[in-house]
Amino acid sequence: MTPRQTNIALLWLTTLTLISGVGAFLIGTQAGHAVVLTHGVLGVGILVLSPWKSVIARRGLRRARHGSLLSLTLTFTILVALGTGILEVTGWADRLGPLTLMQAHVGSGVAAITLTWIHYRQRPVGTAPRDPSRRNLIRWTGLLSVSALIYVGTEGLWRLTSAPGGNRRFTGSHEILDVANVPATQWLNDRVQRLGTGHQVTITGTRYTAEEIAMGGDVVTATLDCTGGWYTTQEWSGTSLDRLIQETGGQSIVVRSVTGYWRRFPRSDAPRLLLATHAAGHPLRDGHGGPMRVVADGRRGYWWVKWVESVEVDDLPPWWQPPLPLA
Numbered sequence: 113m114t115p116r117q118t119n120i121a122l123l124w125l126t127t128l129t130l131i132s133g134v135g136a137f138l139i140g141t142q143a144g145h146a147v148v149l150t151h152g153v154l155g156v157g158i159l160v161l162s163p164w165k166s167v168i169a170r171r172g173l174r175r176a177r178h179g180s181l182l183s184l185t186l187t188f189t190i191l192v193a194l195g196t197g198i199l200e201v202t203g204w205a206d207r208l209g210p211l212t213l214m215q216a217h218v219g220s221g222v223a224a225i226t227l228t229w230i231h232y233r234q235r236p237v238g239t240a241p242r243d244p245s246r247r248n249l250i251r252w253t254g255l256l257s258v259s260a261l262i263y264v265g266t267e268g269l270w271r272l273t274s275a276p277g278g279n280r281r282f283t284g285s286h287e288i289l290d291v292a293n294v295p296a297t298q299w300l301n302d303r304v305q306r307l308g309t310g311h312q313v314t315i316t317g318t319r320y321t322a323e324e325i326a327m328g329g330d331v332v333t334a335t336l337d338c339t340g341g342w343y344t345t346q347e348w349s350g351t352s353l354d355r356l357i358q359e360t361g362g363q364s365i366v367v368r369s370v371t372g373y374w375r376r377f378p379r380s381d382a383p384r385l386l387l388a389t390h391a392a393g394h395p396l397r398d399g400h401g402g403p404m405r406v407v408a409d410g411r412r413g414y415w416w417v418k419w420v421e422s423v424e425v426d427d428l429p430p431w432w433q434p435p436l437p438l439a
């Protein structure tokens with residue numbers, strides 16, 4: 113790897129880890145497995161290039177040009193992003209001080225890519241029309257193959273040593289078996305609500321008590337998979353939204369929480385959406401959306417709206433919403 117090629121490769125790798133990282137948060141079905149794998153392999157790729165990059169960086173620091181502070185901060189954020197990523201995979205820790213490992217990973221990752229681009233603006237490497245493309249192809253293939261081998265190798269290692277990282281789901285999440293151990297999790301800044309069993313939900317204009325929803329008798333075994341890095345498969349019960357929604361038309365189903373948190377689902381998802389009152393035979397506790405929450409199997413945790421206040425059908429397209437919640 114020449115210094116130039118190393119820099120160009122790193123620019124690509126960091127950019128692609130951000131894209132695949134966002135992608136990994138969006139996927140909920142096996143079909144997206146490759147996105148999560150790619151994220152891991154690209155991360156290893158950054159690690160693989162670090163010896164070359166450290167030579168370049170040391171030379172740069174000796175010259176002590178302006179922007180050295182930025183370079184050092186960038187190095188720090190990259191190290192935190194890589195370190196938290198690796199720790200998250202192993203399952204040996206799940207917090208970094210006041211933050212969850214995943215919060216630290218996302219925070220440092222976003223900071224790292226931002227600083228990478230500022231760094232690149234300060235010291236552009238330029239495109240290389242005369243770089244022999246065959247040699248570059250070989251370099252890239254080599255880099256990615258080595259990274260993939262390391263990634264697959266370490267995955268095998270977790271399995272052999274029966275480290276907790278060995279039985280992660282295709283999303284990368286670690287399993288929580290007992291429903292009692294599931295952490296009450298908010299996407300950003302929602303507060304746990306204490307609605308009590310008297311709470312009613314309005315579904316396309318009709319009000320239902322939690323008791324009525326509980327009597328629906330629909331049972332689904334579904335996996336709640338939080339982007340925070342854990343999942344749990346439980347038996348959820350309540351009433352299918354398909355039986356509750358009275359309107360036949362519409363493009364989307366909008367589910368709103370009393371907190372204002374909301375998600376928009378495709379209208380055709382109704383048969384797969386459950387308005388749940390119980391998990392593993394127990395009424396949902398306050399922290400987990402009691403008395404009523406959405407169960408959306410095949411979708412990541414942030415779709416599982418808690419403390420549901422209303423369900424409405426409208427004609428806006430289902431993609432008409434931020435891809436990830438903003439609150």
Ligand SMILES: Nc1nc2c(c(=O)[nH]1)N[C@H]1C(S)=C(S)[C@@H](COP(=O)(O)O)O[C@H]1N2
Pocket residue numbers: 294295296297298299300301302336337338339369371373399400401412413414415416417418419439
């Ligand atoms: N109203 C509301 N519902 C919410 C959230 C939230 O912040 N507000 N967080 C979501 C996220 S990110 C996850 S992973 C699950 C967590 O469910 P739990 O608290 O039962 O573990 O709830 C989802 N439903």
Ligand SMILES: [Mo]
Pocket residue numbers: 297298299337338339340413414
């Ligand atoms: Mo989550």
